[in-house]
Amino acid sequence: MNVRRPHISTAALAAVTALGLGTLTACSSDSAAAGNTEKFDVVASFYPMAFLAERIGGEHVSVTSLTEPGQEPHDLEISAKQTAQLEESDAALYLKGLQPTVDEAIGQSPVKTKIDAATLTSLEEHGTEAGGHEEEHAEEEHAEEEHGHEHEHEGGKDPHIWLDPVKYAEVAEGVGKAFEKADPDHAADYEKNTAALVGELNDLDEKFRAGLADRKNSVFLTTHAAFGYLAERYGLTEEAISGLDPESEPSGARVKELQEMAKADGVTTVFYETLVSDKTAKTLAGDTGLKTDVLDPVEGITDASRGDDYFQVMEANLKALRTALGTK
Numbered sequence: 001m002n003v004r005r006p007h008i009s010t011a012a013l014a015a016v017t018a019l020g021l022g023t024l025t026a027c028s029s030d031s032a033a034a035g036n037t038e039k040f041d042v043v044a045s046f047y048p049m050a051f052l053a054e055r056i057g058g059e060h061v062s063v064t065s066l067t068e069p070g071q072e073p074h075d076l077e078i079s080a081k082q083t084a085q086l087e088e089s090d091a092a093l094y095l096k097g098l099q100p101t102v103d104e105a106i107g108q109s110p111v112k113t114k115i116d117a118a119t120l121t122s123l124e125e126h127g128t129e130a131g132g133h134e135e136e137h138a139e140e141e142h143a144e145e146e147h148g149h150e151h152e153h154e155g156g157k158d159p160h161i162w163l164d165p166v167k168y169a170e171v172a173e174g175v176g177k178a179f180e181k182a183d184p185d186h187a188a189d190y191e192k193n194t195a196a197l198v199g200e201l202n203d204l205d206e207k208f209r210a211g212l213a214d215r216k217n218s219v220f221l222t223t224h225a226a227f228g229y230l231a232e233r234y235g236l237t238e239e240a241i242s243g244l245d246p247e248s249e250p251s252g253a254r255v256k257e258l259q260e261m262a263k264a265d266g267v268t269t270v271f272y273e274t275l276v277s278d279k280t281a282k283t284l285a286g287d288t289g290l291k292t293d294v295l296d297p298v299e300g301i302t303d304a305s306r307g308d309d310y311f312q313v314m315e316a317n318l319k320a321l322r323t324a325l326g327t328k
Contacts, residue, residue, distance in 0.1 A: 037062040040183045043086055045094035045102045046073040047300045048162040049117060051310050053093050055197045056176050060186040064089070066102060070302040072275050073098060078105045086111050091182055093117065093175060098159040113182040118159065120174030121167045126158035128254070130228030131218075131237035163297060164229035165208065165314070169201040204314060208234055211318050216326030219265040221258065221290075223272045223281045226297040236325075239267075241280055259288050269324040271295035274304045293320050 039062040044050035046067035053063045066082050067073045078101045086092060091113035092106050106114055161167040176194030180187035212234045220231075225240035239261055241254065261267070269291045272281035278292065285292045296305060298313050306316035 040091065040179070040186070041089040043082075043089045043092045043111070045092075045099055045106075046076070048168075048298060048310065049093045049095060052117075052172055052175050052197075056172065056179055056190055056193045058189060058193050060183065060189060061179075067099075067300065069300050070275065071300065073299045077101050083109070091115065091178075095159050095161070097123075097157055113178065115175055115178045117161070117171045117175070118157075121161055121170040123157040123159065123161065124228070124232075126225060126228035128225050128240040128242070129238070130158075130225065130240075131231030131235075158225075158228050160226045160297065161229055162310075163227055163314075164233045165201045165205040166233060167229055169198045169205075172197050172201065200311065204311060205233075207315070208318055211322055212236070212325065212327060214328045215322075217266050217268075218325065219261070219267055220295070220321060220324055221262060221267050221270050221284075222295055223270070223278075224276060224297065226273075227295065236321075241270075241284060255284060258284065262288050262290060267324075268326075269293050269320075271320070271324070273297055274302065275299060291324075293324065295320055 040057060040060055042053045042057065042061050042063045044053050044063055044065050046065060047069075050063055050065040053061060057063065064085055066078065066085075067076050076099050083105055086105060086109040089111055092109065092111045093115045094102050094106055095117045096103050097118055161171065172194055176190050179190040183190070208230075218235060219237045219239060220227075221239050221241070223241045225238065225242065227238045230236070231238040239258060241258060267290065270281045270285040270288075271293055272278040272295075274294060274296055281292050284290070294306065295317055296313050298310055298317075301307075301309065301313070305313055307313040
């Protein structure tokens with residue numbers, strides 16, 4: 001659908017960017033070049049955005065993902081080839097704040113339609129602790145800080161909104177409207193596909209509500225603070241070994257704190273993820289006599305994933321949480 005654009009100099013690109021062309025973005029899971037096809041060409045930053053683009057766009061879109069399957073999204077560095085793909089595409093879909101190099105590349109790109117998923121729902125600040133447990137101990141933490149103990153939180157806006165089916169549905173609705181505006185010839189199909197996807201996400205939300213309703217425990221322990229929105233949605237508490245960056249190393253004080261918390265709260269399992277080393281999880285579990293299991297942040301689908309797409313992996317996550325929390 002797109003017409004190949006001539007090479008734009010740095011100065012010209014800066015001028016175009018200054019004019020503020022475009023306010024939307026798009027997604028994909030195929031890492032092949034998406035530009036210059038007969039379809040609506042969309043570049044997505046990583047899998048959750050690509051999944052939305054493919055499900056909403058259907059047969060009318062050609063989707064490219066900037067993040068390869070199995071690649072840790074936080075570590076992505078944009079190549080010259082990928083920059084060229086952006087220039088040749090009709091739309092880009094991304095989540096600002098998750099991948100700084102993507103934010104920069106899309107910000108400087110002349111792509112007409114830019115969709116920032118972070119603007120389509122509300123983002124919150126989460127640290128290494130999120131959910132009901134954090135609220136319960138707020139006064140205790142405040143007292144500790146007054147006595148010189150700094151509770152170890154890694155602040156900032158948490159980008160992991162796709163792990164909450166309700167927030168992900170809000171993003172899907174925004175992406176659908178953006179596609180309708182950018183490609184009006186197929187607006188009716190985009191609207192229909194969006195409604196179907198939102199319906200599936202609502203069903204997933206109900207499965208989590210019902211599946212986690214009757215449980216012995218509400219605290220779960222992860223290596224990566226990716227599940228704060230999910231915890232808040234379903235009345236749980238996530239305690240993370242590290243912060244929002246999955247590669248960050250915990251301090252000795254944090255490890256000791258988690259060991260004490262696990263014993264006090266009856267935690268049974270340390271969760272790790274498929275795209276990051278499980279060494280830290282297994283070390284902590286071994287020191288405390290806990291089990292380990294996978295809780296997948298669904299940042300990419302690989303052969304190691306417990307499912308072929310977002311919905312299958314999320315249902316596997318629900319099953320793992322039910323086991324860890326002692327549901328009936």
